[in-house]
Amino acid sequence: LALSYHLDRGDTESEAMWVGVWISLFYLLDRGITGAFRRLARVELFDYAPFDRFFRSIGARRNTNVLILLVGIVAGWPGFALQVVCAWTVVTFAVHLVRAVQHVRVRFPLAPARVR
Secondary structure (H helix, E strand, O other): OHHHHHHOOOOOOOHHHHHHHHHHHHHHHHHHHHHHHHHHHOOOHHHOOHHHHHHHHHOOOHHHHHHHHHHHHHHOOHHHHHHHHHHHHHHHHHHHHHHHHHHHHHHOOOOOOOOO
16 A cells, blocks of 8 residues: 555555555455465465465465566556556455365365255
């Protein structure tokens, strides 16, 4: 949010500010998904399967986001870099949501319905 605020000179109704809000929202949703999975499965989503361990290294996290922003700032496109971080945060949330649902469905299958 601080970079968003800086990019649009404090205009809280600007596009960059909204991008910052979306980044924060999807980050919090992602943390909610991974936290709920941890409580239910008693293991971190990141440790559950090889793909999840791999995705943790490239998913939207602090180091990945800082690298994207650094490249964008050096290239002279800080606003575009912020949009890329936003998109990658949404993708990360979607991957974690799908993976959590897949793992939960395998680990806790629904019982077949009884027919009378």
